Amino acid sequence: MTPDPIPLRATTVPECRNCGAGAPVDEHFCPQCNRILALGRYGDFFSFLGVPRKLGLDPQDLERRFRDLSRKFHPDYFYNAPPAERLASLERSSYLNDAYRTLRDPAARIEHLLAIEGLPSATSDEGSVKVPPSLLEEVFALNEELDEIREQRESGGADTQLRARLEKARQPIERKREEHARRIQELSERYDGQSSAADRKTTLEALREQLLEQKYIANLLATIAREESQIGGEVRHG
Amino acid sequence: MGKVVGIDLGTTNSLVAYVQDGRPVVIRDESGDGLVPSIVSIGGDGTIFVGREAQRRLLTAPGSTVYSVKRFMGRGIEDVNEDASLLPFSVGGDQGGVVRIGIAGRQFTPPEISAFVLRELKRRAEEHFREQGEFDFEVDRAVITVPAYFNDAQRTATRDAGRLAGLEVLRIINEPTAASLAYGLDQRNRGTIAVYDLGGGTFDISILKVEDGVFQVLATNGDTHLGGDDIDRLLTEQILGEVGAGLPPQTIQAIRKAVIQAKQDLSEVEEAEIRVDSSERLASGYVRRITRADFERMIMPLVERTLGPCRQALTDAGLEPKDIDEAVLVGGSTRIPLVRRVVHELFGREPHSDLNPDEVVALGAAVQADILVSGRREMLLLDVTPLSLGIETMGGVMSKIILRNSTIPASGREMFTSFADNQTAVDVHVLQGERELAADCRSLARFRLRGIPPMPAGMPRIEVRFQIDANGILSVSARELRTSIEQTIEVKPSYGLTEQEVERMLIESFEHAEADFEARLLIEARNEAETVILATEKSLRRPDFEQVAAESLEPGERAAIESALADAKRAIGGDDRAAIQQKTEALNHATRHLAEVVMNRSVREALAGKNVKDV
Numbered sequence: 001m002t003p004d005p006i007p008l009r010a011t012t013v014p015e016c017r018n019c020g021a022g023a024p025v026d027e028h029f030c031p032q033c034n035r036i037l038a039l040g041r042y043g044d045f046f047s048f049l050g051v052p053r054k055l056g057l058d059p060q061d062l063e064r065r066f067r068d069l070s071r072k073f074h075p076d077y078f079y080n081a082p083p084a085e086r087l088a089s090l091e092r093s094s095y096l097n098d099a100y101r102t103l104r105d106p107a108a109r110i111e112h113l114l115a116i117e118g119l120p121s122a123t124s125d126e127g128s129v130k131v132p133p134s135l136l137e138e139v140f141a142l143n144e145e146l147d148e149i150r151e152q153r154e155s156g157g158a159d160t161q162l163r164a165r166l167e168k169a170r171q172p173i174e175r176k177r178e179e180h181a182r183r184i185q186e187l188s189e190r191y192d193g194q195s196s197a198a199d200r201k202t203t204l205e206a207l208r209e210q211l212l213e214q215k216y217i218a219n220l221l222a223t224i225a226r227e228e229s230q231i232g233g234e235v236r237h238g
Numbered sequence: 239m240g241k242v243v244g245i246d247l248g249t250t251n252s253l254v255a256y257v258q259d260g261r262p263v264v265i266r267d268e269s270g271d272g273l274v275p276s277i278v279s280i281g282g283d284g285t286i287f288v289g290r291e292a293q294r295r296l297l298t299a300p301g302s303t304v305y306s307v308k309r310f311m312g313r314g315i316e317d318v319n320e321d322a323s324l325l326p327f328s329v330g331g332d333q334g335g336v337v338r339i340g341i342a343g344r345q346f347t348p349p350e351i352s353a354f355v356l357r358e359l360k361r362r363a364e365e366h367f368r369e370q371g372e373f374d375f376e377v378d379r380a381v382i383t384v385p386a387y388f389n390d391a392q393r394t395a396t397r398d399a400g401r402l403a404g405l406e407v408l409r410i411i412n413e414p415t416a417a418s419l420a421y422g423l424d425q426r427n428r429g430t431i432a433v434y435d436l437g438g439g440t441f442d443i444s445i446l447k448v449e450d451g452v453f454q455v456l457a458t459n460g461d462t463h464l465g466g467d468d469i470d471r472l473l474t475e476q477i478l479g480e481v482g483a484g485l486p487p488q489t490i491q492a493i494r495k496a497v498i499q500a501k502q503d504l505s506e507v508e509e510a511e512i513r514v515d516s517s518e519r520l521a522s523g524y525v526r527r528i529t530r531a532d533f534e535r536m537i538m539p540l541v542e543r544t545l546g547p548c549r550q551a552l553t554d555a556g557l558e559p560k561d562i563d564e565a566v567l568v569g570g571s572t573r574i575p576l577v578r579r580v581v582h583e584l585f586g587r588e589p590h591s592d593l594n595p596d597e598v599v600a601l602g603a604a605v606q607a608d609i610l611v612s613g614r615r616e617m618l619l620l621d622v623t624p625l626s627l628g629i630e631t632m633g634g635v636m637s638k639i640i641l642r643n644s645t646i647p648a649s650g651r652e653m654f655t656s657f658a659d660n661q662t663a664v665d666v667h668v669l670q671g672e673r674e675l676a677a678d679c680r681s682l683a684r685f686r687l688r689g690i691p692p693m694p695a696g697m698p699r700i701e702v703r704f705q706i707d708a709n710g711i712l713s714v715s716a717r718e719l720r721t722s723i724e725q726t727i728e729v730k731p732s733y734g735l736t737e738q739e740v741e742r743m744l745i746e747s748f749e750h751a752e753a754d755f756e757a758r759l760l761i762e763a764r765n766e767a768e769t770v771i772l773a774t775e776k777s778l779r780r781p782d783f784e785q786v787a788a789e790s791l792e793p794g795e796r797a798a799i800e801s802a803l804a805d806a807k808r809a810i811g812g813d814d815r816a817a818i819q820q821k822t823e824a825l826n827h828a829t830r831h832l833a834e835v836v837m838n839r840s841v842r843e844a845l846a847g848k849n850v851k852d853v
Contacts, residue, residue, distance in 0.1 A: 067449070067452045067454075070452065071615060074618055074620075074708075075707070075708045076609055077615060080613070097647065098644075098649070
């Protein structure tokens with residue numbers, strides 16, 4: 001589940017449709033007349049929520065900001081407002097919901113940064129089809145083992161034995177997953193500590209690679225889980 | 239500005255509530271009954287009956303009476319064939335179009351039938367406000383609830399029904415979320431809440447996080463085709479299997495009524511009787527005892543069908559059953575002990591239902607209506623869209639644009655281009671659902687993007703924007719980005735009414751207003767008659783009646799009362815308003831003396847220091 005690619009636009013100073021005053025791009029309400037501003041641009045979820053452009057975000061703080069802004073924008077509170085403000089409330093709330101959903105999920109957060117930086121997304125189709133080179137060995141071994149487990153199952157192998165084999169096959173993949181999670185954590189921290197744009201971009205590209213591999217690993221784990229559900233289904237119903 | 243109400247438009251029963259001095263209250267009839275059965279019946283002369291009156295007619299005029307119409311809202315004929323088999327009314331319509339319901343020689347769409355129910359609720363509320371001495375008693379705006387798992391077409395159909403009933407629909411909100419709002423009023427319920435809502439026709443599960451007055455739905459799931467109706471049908475079919483097929487609708491309805499009674503009894507006692515009186519083609523009637531254990535065995539598969547959606551909602555919310563702080567039960571079917579047990583097991587805690595499960599949704603709707611018009615900000619509902627929204631792409635694949643469980647309002651965009659040089663239009667097929675193939679998802683609408691500036695193939699960049707509003711209803715807009723030309727979109731809803739159809743129906747409904755007024759007078763006459771009949775029967779059943787009769791009644795007086803009573807009862811079975819009023823008056827007259835005697839006795843006894851209750 002990944003967010004839509006974000007069409008980027010030049011950010012401009014939006015004009016309040018009520019009083020005509022200009023407002024900084026990240027203002028939600030007109031500084032002059034206090035009316036809700038039309039959503040003039042797409043893009044940066046970080047500044048929209050008022051958080052720094054970092055990968056390490058405090059989930060509680062994010063959630064509190066989401067709730068606070070919801071209370072400011074929500075269409076419930078603009079029911080009697082003029083149509084332009086109702087529309088602004090609808091668009092701003094939709095955007096807020098999108099921003100919060102994206103930033104609270106660490107992987108989607110990286111995706112969003114990739115989009116802001118104009119880097120290719122980690123969700124492109126080839127990514128999930130082609131085996132990442134660093135995983136070749138594990139994938140090869142797993143596929144072989146899964147074939148054998150399937151054969152054993154079809155010829156009536158004992159459930160406990162099959163389960164044990166699957167569990168054993170899962171372990172190296174699970175280790176890889178943990179390794180990747182650690183690596184993503186490291187890179188994220190590095191990104192947050194870097195100040196030069198070029199360095200940040202390099203780190204972000206490395207993160208993109210990790211993300212692609214992480215998705216591949218998630219697929220492998222899902223395959224193992226599916227295989228597991230094929231074994232002794234009646235046991236769980238009993 | 240008129241009054242604002244909250245309405246629970248249910249499969250079996252509907253209710254109307256409003257906020258009075260900061261608290262939501264259900265509006266009841268003179269006998270204290272808040273439920274209006276969601277049943278509509280048409281009399282021989284075209285008068286329309288709604289509620290209890292229509293429910294009675296289910297046994298006498300089944301071919302002219304519709305129930306459970308909510309199951310057909312926003313659906314096509316191909317969806318409802320299974321339901322239609324036992325129904326006394328005819329269900330038709332074109333393949334791939336809106337369902338048409340045929341009763342009494344007329345055709346109605348489901349929103350029109352629902353509008354009759356809504357009009358009755360509106361009338362009930364207006365009468366209430368008038369009795370309260372309100373100068374401005376007209377009810378012109380409402381929040382109406384729908385099952386959380388309703389799709390776009392079903393929501394739109396509900397909104398259309400509201401419009402047809404002369405209501406501005408302020409908001410469509412989800413039933414479980416409305417219930418949580420009613421529960422949240424006392425601020426006692428915070429944390430993570432699971433609302434399990436099993437009603438007459440639909441099942442919903444919603445997982446919410448409640449904090450600082452914000453009711454945020456984390457995930458929702460359900461089955462819009464699972465509820466008490468299915469239990470009734472299962473038992474009815476079982477009996478039909480025993481007594482043989484080919485029974486007339488009256489008899490099937492009599493069986494259904496007996497089954498429902500037994501079902502309700504079994505929530506209170508361990509063993510109940512299904513008793514069908516002698517009826518057409520079932521001359522000796524039907525009697526059978528059923529134990530709660532038997533009943534539970536039969537309905538277990540239905541109840542278990544609620545578990546899959548519950549687990550999916552938990553998974554989508556990223557939670558385990560142990561993370562749920564409170565499980566709340568909503569909907570009449572949660573009175574069934576088996577259901578309560580299953581929910582208890584699932585969440586590992588006793589579910590609670592402190593508020594009446596039949597009324598809690600309407601109360602929540604009233605609260606939301608009050609929030610909208612008053613601008614109160616203590617509470618805020620943040621709901622989600624239950625189903626993913628997308629479009630059909632090459633090869634018949636569903637491409638998702640807004641994912642299920644996204645907080646609403648939500649928007650999404652998709653870019654389109656042309657395949658041929660100078661192509662000026664593109665067809666777009668909008669879908670809702672979780673399946674991979676377009677054919678397995680719900681078709682919401684088809685539209686054509688027109689007015690694309692002529693350009694070489696692949697050059698136009700058309701941005702189509704999908705906006706789901708706070709009602710969970712979709713709107714679509716598009717523009718070509720190179721030229722900024724706004725595209726025109728004609729949306730043809732797959733299972734909905736077009737704007738023109740709604741307009742036409744509105745006009746027709748005004749034309750029928752006179753007939754509806756007649757029906758109202760008839761119902762009022764009948765209610766009045768019933769009150770007198772009930773009071774008379776009560777007097778006749780007094781334990782000391784024989785003594786009263788011997789001491790105080792004139793010879794022949796008792797026979798006169800009994801005869802007047804029988805006349806009045808006969809009259810309310812018919813549609814003749816004048817006759818009903820006349821027989822009611824006669825009964826009133828015949829019992830006047832008896833009433834005085836009884837009253838005097840009570841007063842005497844009270845004065846003698848004896849408790850009236852002991853009499």
